[in-house]
Amino acid sequence: MKNASIEDRTLKGDFQGTSYNLRVFRFGSGKAGAPKAYMHAALHADETPGMLILHHMLPKLQAAAEAGLIDGEIVVLPQANPLGGAQVLFQDTHIGRFDLATGQNHNRGWELLPAEVVAEIETVLSQDEAANVAHIRRIVGAAVAAREPNTALERFRKEILLLSHDADIVFDIHCDDESGRHLFIIPEQWPDWEDIARASRSQVALTAADSGGGSYDECLSTVWTRLQARFPNHPIPLACPAATFEYAGRSDVEDDVAAEDAQHLFSVLCSRGFINMEPTPLPDIKVEGLPLEATDMLRVNTPGILTYRVAVGDEVTKGQHVADIIDPTELDPAKARTPIHATTDGFILSRRTRKLMFPGESIMKIVGREILDSREGGYLLED
Ligand SMILES: [Zn+2]
Numbered sequence: 001m002k003n004a005s006i007e008d009r010t011l012k013g014d015f016q017g018t019s020y021n022l023r024v025f026r027f028g029s030g031k032a033g034a035p036k037a038y039m040h041a042a043l044h045a046d047e048t049p050g051m052l053i054l055h056h057m058l059p060k061l062q063a064a065a066e067a068g069l070i071d072g073e074i075v076v077l078p079q080a081n082p083l084g085g086a087q088v089l090f091q092d093t094h095i096g097r098f099d100l101a102t103g104q105n106h107n108r109g110w111e112l113l114p115a116e117v118v119a120e121i122e123t124v125l126s127q128d129e130a131a132n133v134a135h136i137r138r139i140v141g142a143a144v145a146a147r148e149p150n151t152a153l154e155r156f157r158k159e160i161l162l163l164s165h166d167a168d169i170v171f172d173i174h175c176d177d178e179s180g181r182h183l184f185i186i187p188e189q190w191p192d193w194e195d196i197a198r199a200s201r202s203q204v205a206l207t208a209a210d211s212g213g214g215s216y217d218e219c220l221s222t223v224w225t226r227l228q229a230r231f232p233n234h235p236i237p238l239a240c241p242a243a244t245f246e247y248a249g250r251s252d253v254e255d256d257v258a259a260e261d262a263q264h265l266f267s268v269l270c271s272r273g274f275i276n277m278e279p280t281p282l283p284d285i286k287v288e289g290l291p292l293e294a295t296d297m298l299r300v301n302t303p304g305i306l307t308y309r310v311a312v313g314d315e316v317t318k319g320q321h322v323a324d325i326i327d328p329t330e331l332d333p334a335k336a337r338t339p340i341h342a343t344t345d346g347f348i349l350s351r352r353t354r355k356l357m358f359p360g361e362s363i364m365k366i367v368g369r370e371i372l373d374s375r376e377g378g379y380l381l382e383d
Pocket of ligand 1: 047107174
């Protein structure tokens, strides 16, 4: 293949004789100074919609690369997480969200900017914005390359960061449980990312400067916003805008829909200068950008059977009875039922497919427009 390659990277497992394979697709001429895009799916390894979208993306990128229409590089991992991919239990349950060995959520606890890296960056900053970007990427990349991972999980994360830390744009493609489409970005990316939000046919772009969990996309984008805040007298752009896309629910896997989604993302890569082709029209929809602190995640504090009184997409008002938790061991029907009420005006973004719930679990997201006291400055993610 001209200007395209398939690379298999071996990740040593945590037991003698075990290993994983990370398959990396690269497209483009790789000219110095030309832009780089990075996209992967299934960091949460049981989330299927993104794998199918990137499956449909690969031949488009191959054709563009072979025609010499990609000056820089586009790196694609349709299945980013072989560790999580292999965690199938009893032909019934796929544990793709958490690493079984450590309990680590695969999309939490990512970090590129420890104090010693910031200290080194401070010594090289100047008034030259392009030089600052190059220095920051070099120092951050060298720090990742110098990591000496002990576990398969750490080796995996090092590889992903080596592949993506110097990209000019990053798409991290996920899905929710039962859900409308949405994406998570930092506030600095809105409304600039309105076109990309439309390309993903999202209902809403949820923005947070720091959602508190060290998600993969924030680990990349906030390198730049954190350095901007730390060094306000030096020009530092947002050199790696990134997003977590939630392509609806885990069961929303349709071949024709995914093919259209791939085309829309491909179109954005054209309009934003990663591919030298005319973009195709994006969906003509309106996407709202709203602070994640205005989205409530309703949780339950008692075990029981979950029943909903509202569907995904429904508008609700604060105080509205939206769900019940039912204790089947209670004889009195009234006592058995714990009503759950909406805590904000808004619309139902997501629900759970599992209907037997345990204390502390989140049962739905309600997207509101007013920042909630209970959410402000706190941990904003589901788990
Ligand atoms: Zn996910």
